[in-house]
Amino acid sequence: MMRRDKTNYVIQSVAHSLDVLEQFFGEADELGVTELSKRLKLHKNNVFRLLATLEARGYIEQNRASENYRLGIKCLHLGRRYIEHMGLVRQARPILADIARKAHESAFVAIVRRDGVVPLEAAEPDDRVVRITPPIGQMLPLHCTAIGKAHLAFDPEEQLQASLPENLERFTAQTIIERARLLEQLHCVARDGYSVDAGEYFEDVSSVAVPIRDYTRSVVGSLAVAGPCYRIPADRIRHELAPLVVEAGRELSYRLGYNE
Structure with a gap:
């Protein structure tokens, strides 16, 4: 029996959410909706919904002064758990x-x-x-x-x-x-x-x-x-x-x- 390619199981919305998080792996501490939209080639409304979901779960937080987004405390907790193991x-x-x-x-x-x-x-x-x-x-x-x-x-x-x-x-x-x-x-x-x-x-x-x-x-x-x-x-x-x-x-x- 042939094994199916695991890419067949990829959920696009989850992949896009991870794409958002990975934009913060570089030098940028904060990014706005417009910049993320350009980088990911996604409509601003889609990017905003992804950010809202990640923010609700603590993986992204918004700087109220600049209205840009940055990694949330949940990312630190997840990273620490990885290191702990x-x-x-x-x-x-x-x-x-x-x-x-x-x-x-x-x-x-x-x-x-x-x-x-x-x-x-x-x-x-x-x-x-x-x-x-x-x-x-x-x-x-x-x-x-x-x-x-x-x-x-x-x-x-x-x-x-x-x-x-x-x-x-x-x-x-x-x-x-x-x-x-x-x-x-x-x-x-x-x-x-x-x-x-x-x-x-x-x-x-x-x-x-x-x-x-x-x-x-x-x-x-x-x-x-x-x-x-x-x-x-x-x-x-x-x-x-x-x-x-x-x-x-x-x-x-x-x-x-x-x-x-």
Whole structure:
């Protein structure tokens, strides 16, 4: 018996509602009916009804001042539930809290998605007035973040070569944009077991990261400590933070079933 294509079961109105939500995945925080109508190639009346339905369920809310629409609190709740179900985050929480307390710096865990890396959960120190707040849920580049380099360094050689474009984007004066130089650094990361980003993506922010593995022995995430550059010089990384993060990475990997 032939299996029917699942597209036969698509409900058009539901698809349009999801199309509306996906318009907010980009840089626009708020969008109006006219802009959404243009983007979706739908009549304004249809767009308005879709927005009204989503607003009634809490997935969209209207800014009364601008009359534009933005994502509602239900989207946050749904996203949080997704994250809660991921074993990586559940297991990471107590470890992140412990690192933040010991290092007096922010700690966070991230995963790779497509061609970027996404921080999922963080813990911040209680005793710092100036502290780094990781951009939870934001896609960050692989080549100039410690959490990204922790993934790249342990990719198979063919996959690594395919992951790196010939022209690497510059974000700060410290960003490494020479492919050969970055590859050399990644080989050092694989040797040392940890990666460093010293103001390469966020200016004046340094971070140290390690890969996280699970029972499949695959790298499934990365764990990092981050703080202002003036608090994280090279000698502190080498003698204090790197050993701390490496040990935390081992513990988290062990909790996920990895056995060295």
